Every structure is written in structure tokens, then in C-alpha cells.
Amino acid sequence: MNVTISSSSNSAAGKGCATLFFSIFAIAGTVFLGFFCWAGWNTARAYAWKKTDCVIESSAIQESHDSTGFDVSYTYRFGGRNYTGNRYTAGMLSTMNSASAQRALARYPKGAAAYCYVNASSPAESALLRGNLWVLLFGLIPLVFIAVGVGGIIFVWRTKPGAGGAVSERLRGGKGGVLGIRIFGSVFILVGGGLMYVMLVHPMLKEMAAAKWPQVPCEILSSKVGQHSGSKGGHTYSVDVRYRYTIGGREWIGTNYNFDTGTSSSLGWRAVVVVSLPAGKKTLCHVNPDDPLDAVLSVQGSPDRWFGLIPGVFLIVGLFIFFKAPAAARKGSVVPLSVTATDSGLPAIRQGGATGETELKQAAPPGCAFAALMLFALVWNGIVWAILLSLGPRETVARIFLGIFAAIGLGIAVGAVYRLLALFNPRPVLTVSAPAVPLGGTLEVRWRFTGNVRRIVKLTISLMAREEATYRRGTTTTTDRSVFVNTVLLDTADRAQFASGSVQVEIPRDLIHTFTAPNNQIVWMLHVHGDIPRWPDVNAEFPITVLPRETATFFQEQPPTP
Amino acid sequence: MIRLGLRENQTAFRPGETIAGAVLWEYEKVPAGAEVRLVWFTRGKGTEDGGIAATVAFAGPPAADTREFSFDAPNGPYSFSGTLIAVLWAVEFVVMPGGEFQRIEIVIAPDAQEIHLPRIEQPKAGGLQARRS
Amino acid sequence: MTARANPFATCHLESIPFRFPAGQGWDTLLKRLEDLKWCASIVGGNGVGKTTLLEQLFPHLEARGFEPVIFRLQTESGMKEKDRLAEKIREVKAPRFILLDGAEQLSTRQWLSIRAAASEAAGFIVTVHRTSRLPVALELEASSKLLKGLVESLTGGALPDGEAEALFHRHRANLRDCLRELYDRWAG
CATH class of the missing domain: 2.40.50 (OB fold (Dihydrolipoamide Acetyltransferase, E2P))
Known part of the structure; x- marks a missing residue:
């Protein structure tokens, strides 16, 4: 008996645990959101109160163990009656500190005339200041929790499409989906960007000014x-x-x-x-x-300053979600291929699935590589620089040692930036005349680009095929690749041809079809390469399915799908 | 003692052709089972993969007997050999318990010849003319 | 040379009989394991043959009435998978015998849990990179001489003078990587 430990996430127990985990997110988010709604209501209703003249009777700063407060008392007349108020603010106010308390004392000295805000329906209720409505933006934080929680639960329980499902069906128009994904991304952007501004950018700007x-x-x-x-x-x-x-x-x-x-x-x-x-x-x-x-x-930042980079992860994730929304919505709405692998390693064709135009899916979307690299760069650099900056001036050896790690971090960051630049490249979209083609068959490939295709100076589209062998032995796994077909289908510097066009691809007759076994694969693909001067090139692989020759007749006899 | 043979010693087949042969076994005790299997497996730089495409089982086998079998050669995977991967087909005769077996390697490919994959380092020029839409 | 004919193909590498260090053999190993109450480790760096030894130990254990079960942990095995391993091992009871390949992948917490879970098995042998965790039954060390011998048995010929040493040092004594490089060379 031979057991290789492998993951499986489909068990009911696994789903239950995942649901519990995400439920905690959703519940915590809902509780916090409730708090913000309540506080928001208290703040907002003060904006409906009546502005009324008042006189400051007393004012003083209250210093306690670890907080500063402002005590005030004032009198005002409302509806023919006199009232005394001692509430400085109604609703949420940013934290009171020594400076703000001193400002309050300077603004409201004893005997000064001032304005207060009075609740007309209950004139005994009043305040000198109304809370800040912008603080309510922090209410977006629980929205992230709720989104993660609810989204996670939906993801865990979403039923996977059955193997015998319909072919190349296009479902659900993209617009609503794009908007939803962009709103989701915006929450991340606002929270991440806001925290990064407060923790990192604002202190740095203040330092520059204070200098x-x-x-x-x-x-x-x-x-x-x-x-x-x-x-x-x-x-x-x-x-x-x-x-x-x-x-x-x-x-x-x-x-x-x-x-x-x-x-x-x-x-x-x-x-x-x-x-x-x-x-x-x-x-x-x-x-x-x-x-x-x-x-x-x-006017020097502390070593803790670089913790301000951590919210940058949220910001980057948000930007990624926001800009990838159209592609994500498209991905969710199309079932592109009707070809899967069988136990024999052969591609299997579902009934009626051999015909019809199909948009090819890119093998490794550039955003994934960027997100992974950026996350790694942030964590690596955050840790290394936090330690480096906390070192004392005499810890030279430690500085040199950590300097090596900092240099590696810099390299990772440069790599992430390179990947980031590639995200703004024009994106090729390839459509083929059939979801699969037999050896010796012909496939029509149509291409178009989204984004600014004029940045490309040379476009190459190639048909490639390679062997991929994975070797698992002991505790290591390695995959080797060897290309056996690399035929250039289009190689042009004529910019007029870049935006869209089509080519006929003849699949060589005497080679091997697509083959997919756990450790050994034959992969056929269309490779798109666009040269962009002084910028990462467009480099995209689109796997295609090549069938054995004998399936050619099957293709011809197959009636078109309705 | 076991023997496995293919008709006319044919070892190369096109998909859809009949792979026929006979097996012989001779034991003192009655075996628990005997099967002829049409199998494929990989060879090369990667960890081996494989599968059983078809099986002919001889129910209640006596201690000694001779039986014929036949399979239809499947559509694929084709027998091929590249730089990293080769796919091989074989007919195996297995007797239980003990798993004594005999194997004959065969080729299943469109021209009844193993496909050899080249190794390409550089792109080949000379593609097709693109037409603008 | 095609994959089919390459003498360094995986199937050939995995069928080479394990070569013991001088003065050692199956008898001495099995004696040592018995002395250690069938609870021991096989120690060695990457690519020195620990997995091969573990696999080839199989029939020897069966001959002694055990029912060996191999568990493999790989570098990419996740935390969850490692945590689940203890549950699987807990189900193994005598006369079944646990062979665990890649125990160095486990954290101390995971190891302690697995060690406790294996108590009802007839035996527990692990492969690790360094001496730790269980008493050592055999410590493996590769050499360029061993590489030469393996190449000769696979190809029937010898490498050019100094080539085995160069390969051995380039791959830092990892025989598996040496043989994989030779696969590529034979492939052309």
C-alpha cells in the first residue's frame, strides 16, 4: 500500500470548518457595521439641530492617566426657556489629544459667546460641535469583513458545474458583474489606501513640512x-x-x-x-x-513607520480586483471548452462539444504572478526594514547582515514592479473556430487586443507544443519541459495588423495529440509575443486541445450546437 | 508456467485494429484468477503514469488451460517517444494470486509506427500570411 | 536519444537495487532495525537513496510478517495535509508497519502528534535529512564512486575520467540530480 498525502477540500467537514471561519468574519463585520450605523446616526442627526447662540460658563482641560479631555459648560435660550449644556460634541469626533484640548480651550474661554446646536424636539439636548461625518468612512472596514465572510461562504458552497454540462455556453452579461467586483475592489482600495495614508504617507508629508x-x-x-x-x-x-x-x-x-x-x-x-x-x-x-x-x-520617522506598508497589501489587492473586474466577470460567465481529460490521458469530447467558436483562456494570467510577487515583496521588505531600522547605531554587523536581505528584498520589489508594468500591457484575446482540433486539422485563430495596442512595435503569434514531465521522488518535485513544435504563424511589424486579424493554423499530422496524465503532459498552445520598447513585453500562452487523428470524422459529422 | 502470444506476432497496430492472441497457463493448483490486460504507461524523465484500457478476465480458471483474447486498439494515446516522455502500450497476462505476469510491448499509432517527437530550440520561420479583419 | 531508450529514465533509476555502504547489507540493516524494536530512522541528504531504500525494504518486511504502508510527505505538502497525516497514521495498527518518507518536513508539534499516533503500528521507520527524532538505523552518504557504479550499471559503460567527480560536486552530492543531468545529456 502506498499513500501519498494530498489535499482535498471537498469534504463536508472541510466545508463546515470553512463556513465557520468565514461566518466569524461576516458576523464580526456585521456587529462593527451595526456600531458604525448607530454612531453614524447619532452624528448625522446633529446636523438637523438648530444653531443657537450660547455663552461659555466654564471650560477646562482634564488630564488623566492616559487621556486628555475637555470639560465645558454653556448656557443657551431656546423656545423661551434657558438651558445649560455640557456636551462638547455630538456624534463621532476624532480622538481628543492635548493639542485639540488646548485648541478647544482657546476657542471656548470662560465668558465667550459661541454657537451651540440644539435638538429642537428635545431642547435640553445640545452640543457645541457636531461630529465628523468623514469618520464614518471607517465603516467601510467592516464591509470588507462582511464581503470576505459572505464571499467565502458562497465560494465554499458554490456547486461546481457538472461534467456533462452544456457546451460553450455564454451566461450572464458582464456589466452588473463588473460593477459589483469594482465596488468590492473599491472597498479594499479605500481601506488600504486610507490606512496607508494615515500610517505612512501623512506622517512623511508632515515631516517634510515640519523640517x-x-x-x-x-x-x-x-x-x-x-x-x-x-x-x-x-x-x-x-x-x-x-x-x-x-x-x-x-x-x-x-x-x-x-x-x-x-x-x-x-x-x-x-x-x-x-x-x-x-x-x-x-x-x-x-x-x-x-x-x-x-x-x-x-522630524525623523520611527522604525515602526514601515508597518504602514502593510495596508498597501489591501490597496494592491483592491487595485488588482478593480482593474481586473472585466476579465473576472468574463471568466465567470463563459464555459469555454468542452474538452477535458480522460483516464487514458486523452482529451474527452462531450457530445456536441466539438464545434463552435471558443475564446481561449490564458495559461497564467499576469495578475496572478504580480499579486504573488507583490505580496511576497511587501512581507519580506516590511519585516527586513522594520528590523533594520530598529537597530541601534552600533549594531554594524547586524546591519551588514540584514543589508543582504534588504538587497534581496529590493530585487523582489523590482520584479514585482516589472510585473505591475506588465499588467498595463495590451491584453490579447484569442478566439478559435473550434474548442479542439485533430492532428492534421485546421483551426482558424482570430486575435484582438484590449488596451493600447499601438504601444506594440512587433507582434509574433506562434503555434507551440511541448512535453512536460514531472518527477516526484523523495521529498522533491521537479518539472522539465521540452518544446517539439514552435512554428511562427504571424511575425509582423506592420502596426495596421496588430489590433485584430486571423490566421489559419494547420496542426502537423504526424505528431502527438494533447495528452494529460498526472505526471506527464503534452501541451499544445498558441503563444502571443508583442515587443514593447522600454517596457515588459506582451507574453501570453493560450493552451489548445489537439485530438487524435481518428476524431477528425467525428468533427465533420457532428451537428452544430443550437 | 505462463505464455502470452499475439496473432502472427504482430506488435504494431493502428487505432481500431484488432489485437488478438492467446494465453496458456499451467499450474499444479487452480489459480484464483487470470486476466489479459491492454495497458499504457509512460517512460522517461517524469514519474511514471499508466492506465488499463481494457481487460479480458477468465472466470474460474482451471489449473491449466489455453484461451484466446482480442481487443480493439483504442484511439489513443498514440505510442510516441519524445525527449522527456514516451507512451508505451503493452498486452499483459497476469495470474493471481502471486501476480505472475508476462508482457508484450506493442505500438498503437496511426501508421502503426511509434511517433518520434523532435526537439526544437529555436522558432521555425515561415508562418502563414495573416489577413486583417 | 528518445525517452523510450534513455537509460536514465525514471523506471530504470527506480529499479536499481539499493547499494549499501561497505560492510552493510539487508541482513545487518534488518538486524539493527529489530534491535531498535522496528522504530528507527534512515538518515541522509537529498538524493542519496533514502526513498529507494525505503521502497526496497518493503518485501523484506513482508517476509517477516509485517504489512508495510508507505506515507510520503513532499516539499509542497501543505500544513493541512501534514496535520491530517496523524489521523491516517493513527488508523495503522499491527501487523501493519509504517514507513514515513520525508519526516524532516514536519514541525516538532506535528512530529510529536505523529509519533504518538504511530504507537499501535508494528513498526515505524522514517527517512530524515539529519540525525534526530528516532534512533538511526542507517546513515547514508553518497560518493562519486557510487555514482560511477550506478552509471555503469545503467549504461553498461563508464563516464569519462573526472566526469563523475565533477557532476557529484556540481550537484552537491545529490545523486538524483546527477542522474537527471545525465538523462538530459543522453537525450541530446
């Missing part, structure tokens, strides 16, 4: 490494610093060390920073000349 701000003397009031409970039971850390500086004769308090957001589990560099900023130390800080509360001690 030009005037530097003013400041004094460190306190500094410590803040410790926060992490989601997995561990801790995350932050640099908690307070410093005092004077602008325009008035004293201000700053709390920004640099422009990075959030906390992380990296303790080392934070401890070094805190040690270098003891209370009482006199130093310089960068202050925004247009906003004295916008101040920062350091």
Missing part, C-alpha cells in the same frame, strides 16, 4: 514610555512626552514626539528616546508658524 518650520526653545516637562494592553494579551508602547514652549508671548504645551501614529510592541527605540528626554531638559521643537499648537520634537 521647514521654525525651531523654538522648549523645556521637557515629563517623559515616559507609555504602556498599553495589547489585543493579544501583551503590551504596546508609546512615547508619552510633554514639553512647554512660548509663541507670541503665550505658553503652549506640546505632546508630539514625532508624527507617527499609534502604538506598537517595539520598546527599544522608545526607551532610548525617553532616556534622552529627561524632565527639565532644554531643547528645540519645530512649531507650525500657522498653528502654534502644531509642534513636534523630532
Whole structure:
């Protein structure tokens, strides 16, 4: 008895586990979405409230262990009656920090006249500010969870088309499908792009601006490494610093060390920073000349900055889904071939399946290679650079060692960029006069391109056939290939011919038909190559099915499919 | 003792032709079973694949006997040999238990000759004229 | 030379009788396995013949009344497949005998689970790259001399002087890769 361990995902238990897994996504997404809907309603309804004059009775900043708040009290008159309010904001507001609390205090000093917003149906309910509606965009995050969960469950339980299914049937027009896929992709783009902007792009832009701000003397009031409970039971850390500086004769308090957001589990560099900023130390800080509360001690990014690359995976996946939507919708709507393999390795022809035009499917779509390479590049570079940037100045040996990995990462990134460029190539679409052709038979091949075909300077279409032998021994598997047919069908630099055209392909009579066994294959294909100067070339393989000679009569006798 | 023979010692066939022959076995004990199988298998650089295209089973075989058999040569796969892969056909006579067997390799191909695949390194020029649509 | 006639075709490579190191043979190996209570490892790098040895051990175990079952793990085997292996192995009970090819693919967690699952089998022999996990019954090491001998038995001729050594070093002692390169050379 010989057992080779292989995967099988069709069992009911497997489906059950997968369904449970995806259900968790869908349920978590739904719960979060419910929260955002509730918070969104609270924010939005304040926009229907009446703007009313009020007077600030008291205002003060409240500092606690690890948060900053703003306490305010104001009076207003509504419907002939006097009311007192103490709500600063209605609905969702971005987090209150020292700077925003100081801004609030400066804007609403005791005795100042201001506006508040009053709920006309319940005048005791009021607020000085209305929440930010843009925060609701974060509600898109649970949509991703729901999409992954529901999509995953549908994928798990979707019934595969039966072997005896209809032939070359074209189902469902593409437009609705394209829109749906693009909306799905847009969610990824918004979430990934938004997080990447907040975590990476915005801090970098701020640093560039702050480097030009005037530097003013400041004094460190306190500094410590803040410790926060992490989601997995561990801790995350932050640099908690307070410093005092004077602008325009008035004293201000700053709390920004640099422009990075959030906390992380990296303790080392934070401890070094805190040690270098003891209370009482006199130093310089960068202050925004247009906003004295916008101040920062350091205009250098922290090693955690590169975690901001991680949302880039979402962004890239989203872009990929968005731009590949038409192809994906097309793929889902066409059952192109009526030819599969039999136990004898021969292609099997379903009844009525030997005739009719068929759009060929590309062997390895370029997007797959790009997505895989980009994902790998992001993970590799993210890890390597995060470690590299967290190293101390004296860790030279470690830097050199990691530099090798960084160079490899650079190579992978270059490869991913190359693949990305190839995604914007014009895409060949090949249609053949029949889903399969016997040895010695003739096949009409029609080609067209989607995208800007004028970028191509030379187009070559070839008929190729090769042997593919896979060797499994011990723990290794290797596949070797050997080409035995490579006939150029079209080789032209005449741009007028590029956009579309057709060629007759004569399949050699004395060779071997398509053969598909688990480890050995004979693969016939049409190969399209387009030269694009200073850009990755168009390079696409479209497998075709070549049948034994004896099936020629079958083809001729077969009535056309209705 | 077992023997397998093909009619007129023919070992090359076109698809659809009849592959006929006879088998002989002679044992002291009655065998559990005896079969003639038409099989294909690969040979070459890859791990071997194979399959049984047809079987003629002799039910309740006596200790010694002679039987005839025949198959229709299938449409494929053709017998061929390339650089990495060869597909071979054979008629096998197997006696159970013990699995004693005898095999005769045959060729099944359109011209009753094994197809030889060339090895191409460079594209051949001289394609067909394209016409613009 | 076509695939049909190539002396380095897979079927020929896999039918070569396993060549033991000097002073070793089936008798000594089986004695050693018995001493180890049929629970042992065969150690060696890639392409030195561990799988061949495991496969050719089959009839020797059958002759002793065992019913050997081979499990193979390959580099591309996924985590799920490896996790499922323990379930399959748990079903193997004496007189059935487990031969596990590629045990180095398993993490420590997976290994411990499989080791426990194999307790009811009549025996448990694994192939691994380095000494670990189970007591070593045989440690395999390839040599250019062994390569020469294999080529001679496959082709009936000898490689040119120094060729076996060059191949052996180029493929870092991986005989399987050496023989695959020779396949390509014979193919032309």
C-alpha cells in the first residue's frame, strides 16, 4: 500500500470548518457595521439641530492617566426657556489629544459667546460641535469583513458545474458583474489606501513640512514610555512626552514626539528616546508658524513607520480586483471548452462539444504572478526594514547582515514592479473556430487586443507544443519541459495588423495529440509575443486541445450546437 | 508456467485494429484468477503514469488451460517517444494470486509506427500570411 | 536519444537495487532495525537513496510478517495535509508497519502528534535529512564512486575520467540530480 498525502477540500467537514471561519468574519463585520450605523446616526442627526447662540460658563482641560479631555459648560435660550449644556460634541469626533484640548480651550474661554446646536424636539439636548461625518468612512472596514465572510461562504458552497454540462455556453452579461467586483475592489482600495495614508504617507508629508518650520526653545516637562494592553494579551508602547514652549508671548504645551501614529510592541527605540528626554531638559521643537499648537520634537520617522506598508497589501489587492473586474466577470460567465481529460490521458469530447467558436483562456494570467510577487515583496521588505531600522547605531554587523536581505528584498520589489508594468500591457484575446482540433486539422485563430495596442512595435503569434514531465521522488518535485513544435504563424511589424486579424493554423499530422496524465503532459498552445520598447513585453500562452487523428470524422459529422 | 502470444506476432497496430492472441497457463493448483490486460504507461524523465484500457478476465480458471483474447486498439494515446516522455502500450497476462505476469510491448499509432517527437530550440520561420479583419 | 531508450529514465533509476555502504547489507540493516524494536530512522541528504531504500525494504518486511504502508510527505505538502497525516497514521495498527518518507518536513508539534499516533503500528521507520527524532538505523552518504557504479550499471559503460567527480560536486552530492543531468545529456 502506498499513500501519498494530498489535499482535498471537498469534504463536508472541510466545508463546515470553512463556513465557520468565514461566518466569524461576516458576523464580526456585521456587529462593527451595526456600531458604525448607530454612531453614524447619532452624528448625522446633529446636523438637523438648530444653531443657537450660547455663552461659555466654564471650560477646562482634564488630564488623566492616559487621556486628555475637555470639560465645558454653556448656557443657551431656546423656545423661551434657558438651558445649560455640557456636551462638547455630538456624534463621532476624532480622538481628543492635548493639542485639540488646548485648541478647544482657546476657542471656548470662560465668558465667550459661541454657537451651540440644539435638538429642537428635545431642547435640553445640545452640543457645541457636531461630529465628523468623514469618520464614518471607517465603516467601510467592516464591509470588507462582511464581503470576505459572505464571499467565502458562497465560494465554499458554490456547486461546481457538472461534467456533462452544456457546451460553450455564454451566461450572464458582464456589466452588473463588473460593477459589483469594482465596488468590492473599491472597498479594499479605500481601506488600504486610507490606512496607508494615515500610517505612512501623512506622517512623511508632515515631516517634510515640519523640517521647514521654525525651531523654538522648549523645556521637557515629563517623559515616559507609555504602556498599553495589547489585543493579544501583551503590551504596546508609546512615547508619552510633554514639553512647554512660548509663541507670541503665550505658553503652549506640546505632546508630539514625532508624527507617527499609534502604538506598537517595539520598546527599544522608545526607551532610548525617553532616556534622552529627561524632565527639565532644554531643547528645540519645530512649531507650525500657522498653528502654534502644531509642534513636534523630532522630524525623523520611527522604525515602526514601515508597518504602514502593510495596508498597501489591501490597496494592491483592491487595485488588482478593480482593474481586473472585466476579465473576472468574463471568466465567470463563459464555459469555454468542452474538452477535458480522460483516464487514458486523452482529451474527452462531450457530445456536441466539438464545434463552435471558443475564446481561449490564458495559461497564467499576469495578475496572478504580480499579486504573488507583490505580496511576497511587501512581507519580506516590511519585516527586513522594520528590523533594520530598529537597530541601534552600533549594531554594524547586524546591519551588514540584514543589508543582504534588504538587497534581496529590493530585487523582489523590482520584479514585482516589472510585473505591475506588465499588467498595463495590451491584453490579447484569442478566439478559435473550434474548442479542439485533430492532428492534421485546421483551426482558424482570430486575435484582438484590449488596451493600447499601438504601444506594440512587433507582434509574433506562434503555434507551440511541448512535453512536460514531472518527477516526484523523495521529498522533491521537479518539472522539465521540452518544446517539439514552435512554428511562427504571424511575425509582423506592420502596426495596421496588430489590433485584430486571423490566421489559419494547420496542426502537423504526424505528431502527438494533447495528452494529460498526472505526471506527464503534452501541451499544445498558441503563444502571443508583442515587443514593447522600454517596457515588459506582451507574453501570453493560450493552451489548445489537439485530438487524435481518428476524431477528425467525428468533427465533420457532428451537428452544430443550437 | 505462463505464455502470452499475439496473432502472427504482430506488435504494431493502428487505432481500431484488432489485437488478438492467446494465453496458456499451467499450474499444479487452480489459480484464483487470470486476466489479459491492454495497458499504457509512460517512460522517461517524469514519474511514471499508466492506465488499463481494457481487460479480458477468465472466470474460474482451471489449473491449466489455453484461451484466446482480442481487443480493439483504442484511439489513443498514440505510442510516441519524445525527449522527456514516451507512451508505451503493452498486452499483459497476469495470474493471481502471486501476480505472475508476462508482457508484450506493442505500438498503437496511426501508421502503426511509434511517433518520434523532435526537439526544437529555436522558432521555425515561415508562418502563414495573416489577413486583417 | 528518445525517452523510450534513455537509460536514465525514471523506471530504470527506480529499479536499481539499493547499494549499501561497505560492510552493510539487508541482513545487518534488518538486524539493527529489530534491535531498535522496528522504530528507527534512515538518515541522509537529498538524493542519496533514502526513498529507494525505503521502497526496497518493503518485501523484506513482508517476509517477516509485517504489512508495510508507505506515507510520503513532499516539499509542497501543505500544513493541512501534514496535520491530517496523524489521523491516517493513527488508523495503522499491527501487523501493519509504517514507513514515513520525508519526516524532516514536519514541525516538532506535528512530529510529536505523529509519533504518538504511530504507537499501535508494528513498526515505524522514517527517512530524515539529519540525525534526530528516532534512533538511526542507517546513515547514508553518497560518493562519486557510487555514482560511477550506478552509471555503469545503467549504461553498461563508464563516464569519462573526472566526469563523475565533477557532476557529484556540481550537484552537491545529490545523486538524483546527477542522474537527471545525465538523462538530459543522453537525450541530446
